[in-house]
Amino acid sequence: xxxxLSAWLVKHGLVHRSLGFDYQGIETLQIKxxxxxxxxxxxxxxxYNYLRSQCAYDVxxxxxxxxxxxxxxxxxxxxxxEEVCIKVFASRRNPxxxxxxxxxxxxxxxERESYDMLGISYDNxxxxxxxxxxxxxxxxxxxxDYIAPNFYEIQxxx
Amino acid sequence: KRELRKRRAFFISAQQQAEVEESQxxxxxxxxxxxxxxQGKQKxxxxxxxxxxxxxxxxxxxxxxxxxxxVTRHVRIYAAYIDPVTCEFDQTQMDKLTLILDPTNEFVWxxxxxxxxxxxxxxxxxxxxxxxxxxYTLRLIGSDIEHxxxxxxxxxxxxxxxxxxxxxxxxxxxRILFNDGLPQNVQ
Numbered sequence: 001x002x003x004x005l006s007a008w009l010v011k012h013g014l015v016h017r018s019l020g021f022d023y024q025g026i027e028t029l030q031i032k033x034x035x036x037x038x039x040x041x042x043x044x045x046x047x048y049n050y051l052r053s054q055c056a057y058d059v060x061x062x063x064x065x066x067x068x069x070x071x072x073x074x075x076x077x078x079x080x081x082e083e084v085c086i087k088v089f090a091s092r093r094n095p096x097x098x099x100x101x102x103x104x105x106x107x108x109x110x111e112r113e114s115y116d117m118l119g120i121s122y123d124n125x126x127x128x129x130x131x132x133x134x135x136x137x138x139x140x141x142x143x144x145d146y147i148a149p150n151f152y153e154i155q156x157x158x
Numbered sequence: 159k160r161e162l163r164k165r166r167a168f169f170i171s172a173q174q175q176a177e178v179e180e181s182q183x184x185x186x187x188x189x190x191x192x193x194x195x196x197q198g199k200q201k202x203x204x205x206x207x208x209x210x211x212x213x214x215x216x217x218x219x220x221x222x223x224x225x226x227x228x229v230t231r232h233v234r235i236y237a238a239y240i241d242p243v244t245c246e247f248d249q250t251q252m253d254k255l256t257l258i259l260d261p262t263n264e265f266v267w268x269x270x271x272x273x274x275x276x277x278x279x280x281x282x283x284x285x286x287x288x289x290x291x292x293x294y295t296l297r298l299i300g301s302d303i304e305h306x307x308x309x310x311x312x313x314x315x316x317x318x319x320x321x322x323x324x325x326x327x328x329x330x331x332x333r334i335l336f337n338d339g340l341p342q343n344v345q
Contacts, residue, residue, distance in 0.1 A: 136292030
């Protein structure tokens with residue numbers, strides 16, 4: 001099962017792995033972190049000029065961390081734009097993924113949130129620091145092995 | 159090593175004078191305190207030198223207009239020296255932590271229960287020695303003290319102040335049975 005983009009990437013000799021299609025029939029590809037920056041530039045040149053969403057999740061306890069990019073090709077006079085979903089997996093020990101901020105500027109706050117919640121450090125991001133949690137926070141709250149600190153909160157007020 | 163300042167409340171001058179007296183008494187009682195510790199009955203907090211002529215420093219906008227703190231309802235911890243009488247806030251003394259205990263007077267405090275909390279505070283600060291001085295650490299300390307206050311309340315050592323300005327029983331409704339299992343009268 002191979003989508004259009006996958007076939008195009010194969011034709012140009014770019015390394016990737018097809019993960020099939022999601023429920024809307026959008027092609028999903030896996031790309032290695034070390035290839036991701038160059039392939040992001042290639043995809044931008046190919047025509048994916050809109051990063052619709054960037055998010056991250058923890059795949060499994062003790063497993064990999066994933067960073068997900070939804071790309072769309074916006075053109076005039078097209079009512080069914082081409083879309084693709086890219087997943088980049090990084091190891092939990094040293095999660096480093098190249099930032100796509102310099103390709104799609106809208107990745108700025110999204111990558112900061114992914115960094116804040118899962119601790120994926122995006123190389124070459126201009127100001128990678130916590131965005132939701134206080135800057136002195138310890139730990140990555142959305143990882144599956146995160147243990148919440150026993151902070152006091154008012155629970156019984158009437 | 160950080161020194162500690164402790165104070166019960168901001169606004170009641172009588173209690174603040176009592177606090178000064180307490181610390182003098184503590185000076186006198188130092189030897190007794192060691193014995194008490196050996197017996198393990200009640201810990202007294204270590205004495206703290208009161209400072210004179212404290213001025214507010216580093217509070218203006220040029221210094222960022224912010225301070226390191228952990229603020230919950232019953233425990234406010236500031237990384238600064240705060241004068242108990244004049245409320246001057248000296249941010250140059252970041253090596254000290256000031257604890258303001260229950261500023262809204264939700265509980266009835268005696269000097270004995272206050273000292274328990276102060277001693278626990280000093281114990282916690284000793285435990286966290288070497289940790290970075292950040293809001294996260296302060297909040298860990300403050301939360302532990304809040305849990306300790308809740309334990310005191312559930313053990314019946316302190317009780318709600320029924321004349322408090324806000325009566326919303328933030329640590330649970332008053333109950334008949336306390337942790338010791340004996341029925342007691344609830345105000």
